[in-house]
Amino acid sequence: MPVKCSSSCGKNAILKRPKTGDALCKDCFFWAFETEVHNTIVSGHLFKKGDTVAVAASGGKDSTVLAYVLKVLNERHDYGLNLVLLSIDEGITGYRDDSLETVKQNRDDYQMPLKILSYEELFGWTMDAIVGQVGRKNNCTFCGVFRRQALDRGATLLGVNCVATGHNADDLAETVLMNILRGDIARLQRCTSIITASESEGSIPRVKPLKYTYEKEIVMYAYFKRLVYFSTECVFAPNAYRGHARAFLKDLEKIRPSVIMDIIHSGESLQVKDDVKLPVRTQCTRCGSVSSQELCKACVLLEGLNRGLPKLGIGKTSLANRAREQQDAQKTRIVNCDF
Amino acid sequence: MSQQQGLEITLEFGGGAELLFGNLKKHQVTLPACEGKWTIRSLLTWMKDNLLKERPELFIQGETVRPGILVLVNDADWELLGQLDYEIEAKDNILFISTLHGG
Ligand SMILES: [Zn+2]
Ligand SMILES: [Zn+2]
Ligand SMILES: [Zn+2]
Numbered sequence: 001m002p003v004k005c006s007s008s009c010g011k012n013a014i015l016k017r018p019k020t021g022d023a024l025c026k027d028c029f030f031w032a033f034e035t036e037v038h039n040t041i042v043s044g045h046l047f048k049k050g051d052t053v054a055v056a057a058s059g060g061k062d063s064t065v066l067a068y069v070l071k072v073l074n075e076r077h078d079y080g081l082n083l084v085l086l087s088i089d090e091g092i093t094g095y096r097d098d099s100l101e102t103v104k105q106n107r108d109d110y111q112m113p114l115k116i117l118s119y120e121e122l123f124g125w126t127m128d129a130i131v132g133q134v135g136r137k138n139n140c141t142f143c144g145v146f147r148r149q150a151l152d153r154g155a156t157l158l159g160v161n162c163v164a165t166g167h168n169a170d171d172l173a174e175t176v177l178m179n180i181l182r183g184d185i186a187r188l189q190r191c192t193s194i195i196t197a198s199e200s201e202g203s204i205p206r207v208k209p210l211k212y213t214y215e216k217e218i219v220m221y222a223y224f225k226r227l228v229y230f231s232t233e234c235v236f237a238p239n240a241y242r243g244h245a246r247a248f249l250k251d252l253e254k255i256r257p258s259v260i261m262d263i264i265h266s267g268e269s270l271q272v273k274d275d276v277k278l279p280v281r282t283q284c285t286r287c288g289s290v291s292s293q294e295l296c297k298a299c300v301l302l303e304g305l306n307r308g309l310p311k312l313g314i315g316k317t318s319l320a321n322r323a324r325e326q327q328d329a330q331k332t333r334i335v336n337c338d339f
Numbered sequence: 340m341s342q343q344q345g346l347e348i349t350l351e352f353g354g355g356a357e358l359l360f361g362n363l364k365k366h367q368v369t370l371p372a373c374e375g376k377w378t379i380r381s382l383l384t385w386m387k388d389n390l391l392k393e394r395p396e397l398f399i400q401g402e403t404v405r406p407g408i409l410v411l412v413n414d415a416d417w418e419l420l421g422q423l424d425y426e427i428e429a430k431d432n433i434l435f436i437s438t439l440h441g442g
Contacts, residue, residue: 002415002419003415003419003420012415013415013416013419014414014415014419015415015416016416016418016419023419061354061438215407215438216409216438218438219354219409219436219438220409220416223353223411223436224414231353231354231437246407246439247406250406250407251406254406
């Protein structure tokens with residue numbers, strides 16, 4: 001016996017909403033999904049009329065749905081946005097080259113211009129080459145740090161007003177949990193905000209229109225809209241730490257379905273006392289991007305790769321400095337011998 | 340009520356779940372005749388023994404699917420249909436989508 005749609009439209013329900021438990025038919029689900037994203041955009045003041053917005057597009061489910069729904073809402077509600085796709089090619093054979101094909105499909109389907117920037121052209125290293133240097137243990141650190149900076153540089157290059165990312169509610173709850181477990185107060189404060197980095201800080205703001213959207217609904221939306229996305233896992237070791245946080249949350253959800261929203265809410269409500277010392281955000285002296293250290297993480301990692309000391313950016317700063325000094329001292333010695 | 344003949348159904352996989360099933364998105368299968376009715380619960384056990392090619396823990400945990408795998412029966416969320424207790428009928432289309440891969 002099919003269950004009827006909760007909105008008494010008379011049609012059969014196709015989905016039980018994780019947030020509310022409502023049973024909805026396909027059309028009522030599409031409407032609810034899109035309206036909630038619209039409400040998030042409006043109440044968070046994510047965009048201004050005339051903005052050029054880069055959608056950070058990976059070819060995966062989140063960014064594919066984000067690009068599609070932004071196009072729909074831009075037309076429906078006359079946001080007046082100029083939407084473009086920005087993709088980062090990490091240089092991972094058999095993974096990114098395939099997913100970029102999906103992004104190109106998005107470009108054609110949604111009629112949005114696409115810019116692809118590669119790690120190779122930005123940093124001189126592909127992820128394949130980085131993994132060759134550092135092995136498969138810490139490569140996610142490199143990938144994550146470089147992607148963040150690559151998006152910033154791509155956004156600057158395109159001259160956009162902001163970058164929209166596909167982070168969903170599940171991702172965010174995971175991040176809150178991970179930052180709590182790591183004791184990373186600074187990130188904990190930043191990670192739930194719907195807009196990060198104001199223009200006054202010199203970098204282009206990031207917005208998360210899917211911040212309150214559940215992963216289940218994103219996947220169901222993509223399925224029922226027949227959106228094509230890329231779903232192969234990265235060929236390199238997946239982020240194990242996030243995997244644990246995710247598994248833990250999924251277990252909690254079975255006992256308490258509202259846990260995702262509850263954790264996001266907790267993250268938003270946490271306030272750090274005024275007298276707690278937080279890292280001051282300044283600019284990297286080498287590349288100018290936002291950083292709490294003299295050198296940003298991307299520059300330290302890059303220096304490590306170029307010096308053949310790939311661990312440089314992974315351990316403590318003090319250890320990195322010592323490794324750097326040792327190598328410099330060695331070089332001086334070699335130079336001295338030449339005389 | 341027992342089913343004399345086998346039960347013909349279609350199993351589909353998406354979102355990366357197909358990788359655990361020989362990278363094949365669609366399987367036509369016949370469930371053997373059995374005492375009582377086939378349910379998703381018994382289907383999962385059957386799939387584990389007969390269809391799952393690798394790393395079963397990525398698909399099944401305990402008696403149910405791994406959290407993060409969505410199940411649709413004839414294009415409807417199994418959470419509307421009694422989940423594990425849903426009684427399978429001939430010609431049913433059961434789809435498993437992984438939400439766990441890629442952003
Ligand atoms: Zn309805
Ligand atoms: Zn830098
Ligand atoms: Zn995700």
